[in-house]
Amino acid sequence: xxxxxxxxxxxxxxxxxxxxxxxxxxxxxxxxxxxxxxxxxxxxxxxxxxxxxxxxxxxxxxxxxxxxxxxxxxxxxxxxxxxxxxxxxxxxxxxxxxxxxxxxxxxxxxxxxxxxxxxxxxxxxxxxxxxxxxxxxxxxxxxxxxxxxxxxxxxxxxxxxxxxxxxxxxxxxxxxxxxxxxxxxxxxxxxxxxxxxxxxxxxxxxxxxxxxxxxxxxxxxxxxxxxxxxxxxxxxxxxxxxxxxxxxxxxxxxxxxxxxxxxxxxxxxxxxxxxxxxxxxxxxxxxxxxxxxxxxxxxxxxxxxxxxxxxxxx
Amino acid sequence: xxxxxxxxxxxxxxxxxxxxxxxxxxxxxxxxxxxxxxxxxxxxxxxxxxxxxxxxxxxxxxxxxxxxxxxxxxxxxxxxxxxxxxxxxxxxxxxxxxxxxxxxxxxxxxxxxxxxxxxxxxxxxxxxxxxxxxxxxxxxxxxxxxxxxxxxxxxxxxxxxxxxxxxxxxxxxxxxxxxxxxxxxxxxxxxxxxxxxxxxxxxxxxxxxxxxxxxxxxxxxxxxxxxxxxxxxxxxxxxxxxxxxxxxxxxxxxxxxxxxxxxxxxxxxxxxxxxxxxxxxxxxxxxxxxxxxxxxxxxxxxxxxxxxxxxxxxxxxxxxxxxxxxxxxxxxxxxxxxxxxxxxxxxxxxxxxxxxxxxxxxxxxxxxxxxxxxxx
Numbered sequence: 250x251x252x253x254x255x256x257x258x259x260x261x262x263x264x265x266x267x268x269x270x271x272x273x274x275x276x277x278x279x280x281x282x283x284x285x286x287x288x289x290x291x292x293x294x295x296x297x298x299x300x301x302x303x304x305x306x307x308x309x310x311x312x313x314x315x316x317x318x319x320x321x322x323x324x325x326x327x328x329x330x331x332x333x334x335x336x337x338x339x340x341x342x343x344x345x346x347x348x349x350x351x352x353x354x355x356x357x358x359x360x361x362x363x364x365x366x367x368x369x370x371x372x373x374x375x376x377x378x379x380x381x382x383x384x385x386x387x388x389x390x391x392x393x394x395x396x397x398x399x400x401x402x403x404x405x406x407x408x409x410x411x412x413x414x415x416x417x418x419x420x421x422x423x424x425x426x427x428x429x430x431x432x433x434x435x436x437x438x439x440x441x442x443x444x445x446x447x448x449x450x451x452x453x454x455x456x457x458x459x460x461x462x463x464x465x466x467x468x469x470x471x472x473x474x475x476x477x478x479x480x481x482x483x484x485x486x487x488x489x490x491x492x493x494x495x496x497x498x499x500x501x502x503x504x505x506x507x508x509x510x511x512x513x514x515x516x517x518x519x520x521x522x523x524x525x526x527x528x529x530x531x532x533x534x535x536x537x538x539x540x541x542x543x544x545x546x547x548x549x550x551x552x553x554x555x556x557x558x559x560x561x562x563x
Numbered sequence: 564x565x566x567x568x569x570x571x572x573x574x575x576x577x578x579x580x581x582x583x584x585x586x587x588x589x590x591x592x593x594x595x596x597x598x599x600x601x602x603x604x605x606x607x608x609x610x611x612x613x614x615x616x617x618x619x620x621x622x623x624x625x626x627x628x629x630x631x632x633x634x635x636x637x638x639x640x641x642x643x644x645x646x647x648x649x650x651x652x653x654x655x656x657x658x659x660x661x662x663x664x665x666x667x668x669x670x671x672x673x674x675x676x677x678x679x680x681x682x683x684x685x686x687x688x689x690x691x692x693x694x695x696x697x698x699x700x701x702x703x704x705x706x707x708x709x710x711x712x713x714x715x716x717x718x719x720x721x722x723x724x725x726x727x728x729x730x731x732x733x734x735x736x737x738x739x740x741x742x743x744x745x746x747x748x749x750x751x752x753x754x755x756x757x758x759x760x761x762x763x764x765x766x767x768x769x770x771x772x773x774x775x776x777x778x779x780x781x782x783x784x785x786x787x788x789x790x791x792x793x794x795x796x797x798x799x800x801x802x803x804x805x806x807x808x809x810x811x812x813x814x815x816x817x818x819x820x821x822x823x824x825x826x827x828x829x830x831x832x833x834x835x836x837x838x839x840x841x842x843x844x845x846x847x848x849x850x851x852x853x854x855x856x857x858x859x860x861x862x863x864x865x866x867x868x869x870x871x872x873x874x875x876x877x878x879x880x881x882x883x884x885x886x887x888x889x890x891x892x893x894x895x896x897x898x899x900x901x902x903x904x905x906x907x908x909x910x911x912x913x914x915x916x917x918x919x920x921x922x923x924x925x926x927x928x929x930x931x932x933x934x935x936x937x938x939x
Contacts, residue, residue, distance in 0.1 A: 316802055342804030350802075356795035359788075367792045371804025373785055377813070380784030381777060387784075394785070434804050 267330055269294045269438055269469050270315065270346075276323030277310055277493075284310040285493045287324075292438070297460065297470040299484035299501075301477070303513060307493040308473045309351055312442055316348045317341040329437055343371050345437035349427040349444060351473075357416035361407060361426050364415050365398035368433025401429040405459060421452045428459070432468075439463060440471040445479055457483055481505065489513065591768060595761040606876075607760040611832065613872035614767035615825055620852040620868040621774045621861065622821025627850065628859035628923070629787060630814035631794025633703045635846055636690070636710025640683040640819040642717060642841035644826025647679035648672065649733040649836045650726075658725050672739045676827050683823020684816040686713075691815035695808055698797070710846050717838040732837025739766060739831040747834070763832050770828060774821055778861050781817070790814055791859075851905075855912060857919025866920055875901045 268291035277285040285307045292298045300308050313319040315326060317338035325334040328344055336344075347368075356364050373394060379387035402408045405425040410418055415426060424444055431439055444460075445453045457479060464470055474480050480487060481501040488498040491513040497504050504510055598606045623637045650656060652675055654667030690709045694702055721729030738747030738759075746762040781787045789810050792800035801807045830836050848871060856867025879897045886893050912919070 318798065318802070337806075338798075338801040339804045339806045342802060348802055350799065354796050354799040356792050356799065358795055359791055363788060363791075367788050367800070367805070368803050370785060370789050370792075375785045377781070377786055377817070380786050381780050383780060391785075430803065 268292055268327075269329060270471070271327040272311075272315070272324065273326065274324035275311070275314060275321050275326060277307075277314055277319060278322040283493055285314070285321075288490070288493070288495050289324075290488050290495060290498060292469060292471060293485075294437075294469055295464065295467065296485040297464050297472060297483055299480040299487040300471065300473045300490065301475070301480055301487060302490035306490040306513075308490055309442060310493075311490065312348065312440055312471075312473065315341070316346055316440060339371070342434050342436075345435070346440060347431035347434040347436035347438070348440040349424075349431055349442055351442040351446065353423050353427055355415040355423055355426060355430070358414060360412050360414055361402060361418060361422075362395070362398050362411040364426055365401050365429050365433045366394050368401075368430040369394045369397055371434050398429075398433060401432050402426075404432070404462075405429040406455070420447060424448070424456075425459070428463075432463070436468060438469045438471060442473050443475065444472070445474055445476045453479055592765075595764045599758075599761070604758065604760060607758075607764060609873065609876045611760055611763050611767055613869055614764065614771050615829055615832070616849065616852060616872040617771055617865050617868035618767070618774050618825040618828075619822060619849045620856070620864045621771075621778050622818045622825065623849050624818075624853050624859065624861070624864045625778065625781065625790075625821070626814050626818035627853055628864070629782065629794065630790040630811060632811060632814060633699060633706070634815075634818070635703045635707040635843070635850065636713070637706075637818070637822060637849055638841045638843075638846040639690075639710040639713035640686060640822030641826040641829065641845075642713055642836075642838070643683045643686050643819075644679040644823030645830040645836045645840070646717060646727065646733070646826075647682055647823065648675045648827040648830040649736050651675050651678075652737040652831070653733055653735050655728060655733045655735075658728070660724075669737055672737070672827070672831055676824060679827040680820040680824040683826065684820040686823075687815040687817075687819025688812050690819075691812045695811060707843065707846075710841075710843060714838050714841050714843075717841070727838075730838060732835060732839075734835040736830050736834045736836070738834065739763075739828070741766065746831075767828065767832075770824070775861055775865075782859075782861070786810070786813070851909065855909070855919060857921040857923055859923035860919065860921050863919050863921030863923065870920075871905075874904070878904070 270292040272288055272290050275285055275288045276283065288307075288311060300311065302308050310319065314321045315328075317333075317336050317340065320335045325332055327333070328341070328346060331344065333341065333344075356367060359367070373390050375387045375390050379390075399408065399411065402411055405428050407418070407422045407425050407429070410422065415423065418426060428439075428441070428444065431441075441460075445456055448456060453476060460470055460472070460483060472480065472484065484501055486499060487501050487504045489496050489504060489507070489510045491509075496509045496513060497507040499507075594610065595607045598610055619637070619641055622640075623634065626632050626634045626637070651668045651670040652672060653669075656664040657667040690706065694705050697705060717727045718730055720727040721731075727733065738745055740746060741762075744750055744752075744762075746766060747759050749756055749758045750762060751757070789800070789805045792803065792805055793807055793810060797807055829840075852867035852871045853864050854867070855871065856865065857863025875897070878901050882895070882897045882900055883893055886895065916922075
């Protein structure tokens, strides 16, 4: 059986002190624009690691670098003690990095079940001859794939619409299906790009429960999210990006009160007699809890009142 | 009506299903005799060509329907297969290399067939490799160019060494023989007299069945699912660990192999090949069969193949006599009428049935679940 079982993971995580993912001075240039510069961070095995930052801070770019969609212009990263600098997405998926997408990218015209079955592709082997002959190995493997896919659909809580086309699922179900599909690749690291975007409070709460269950099954989770409550309540450690640089990292409580972070979100403190100053200070004193980080980027020297306008999404 | 049939098959279970398949097979076996008796020998030949087109359309369906790669030069693989057999199964090579092959090369069809498939598959990879990063319109343009390159090569490779005999084409190709029975003349088998076109019909039927079988197996396999994932979203597919490069090349190669094999059959059947059989229009016709019938659905593709292969012949046999009877002369040439009808049909299809006459199983399932939802 080539399908690895998630249970076996726990041991790996206890025995290996080395971080699962280690980024060293990652940089990414798009022409003259520097989307990422000198980003270094490490993610330990078994933790839930949060990545936050204002819109355009480079979070998704970083995601695309570690999942192979972009090649970094500088630096390199190590995953599971192997170095990668220029690797194709499928190589990294095989190595154990699975991801979801910010704007859902399911296989829209295939069923929920088939979507998850495709996730099993990387851990299975049947080729053309297996398909044509449909020999014993292939049949056993096909059955295992179907079973595993059903199991995963059950796990994320969408077993009922297994035969529904992905495009006909509800928004929340589609998000969950993306997670199930990513889990089907048997990842060591599950990278989720804004999984709670567009969800209501109840859905977000059940997503939180799901992510905790995934973590306790031994899978490390990397999370980009704008919902600060979710990030703070869920993550073991959080890194903050701004203008492509890491400006803070640490446990949620540290990051929450970090002055650089507050400045990035709310704008720099400038001594002025602006009537908005008081507002800003009161927000600052609560730390990030009081705001939704999905909003605007702080304008240096700008007014905190911009916050009320900047509530949009990407 | 198809719904009633489906219900009947469902209720009846295995037995009735087998019965239905048996009946269909019986009907197919009798088809050349029925056609011969009702419409004449010429029509059996037309049906034979329809079978070849079905094989081609099923091959293209792998590339376009499963993997979603728009290929406008598919007929080139048909040409490669046809010329493979034309060169190795005719006296022609005596012209090019009189020393080496004073009598031409007369390899057995059954040796050349897998060879032709492999060579065409190789050309499929050759076409696929530089186009891996292209999609949609851009891919269509490059494949179109590829198809033309092959045709122009065939047209001009009569100098300095006369390899393809240029526009005159290669004639006197050996007929196919099955177990030392030559298929180019009437044979008596079990007391039944079988003309050549009947024999070829059965040969093509067997090959079509094989192609259908392979397509079906591929569709419901790990490879087939990976192709469909690439068709749906290439970036997501590669992020899920699918090696998109290899699987796209595989799709091109598999499709090309079907094309090459049908090409060899075509050369053996016709006994003559020339570059004009492999024009861009042919590529487009095969693509239309796939699109009209229902991309990704085997039954749909077969239906598309039958319709588009028979339509021009039907027109030719109906329109001219009809006009003669009505006006005493032919006002509209059947060829122009074919194009007119064909264009209209495509526009109507795109407006009312964009997924094809028989949409793929996904669409069907979609309708089924809608029905189920209505019942609840």
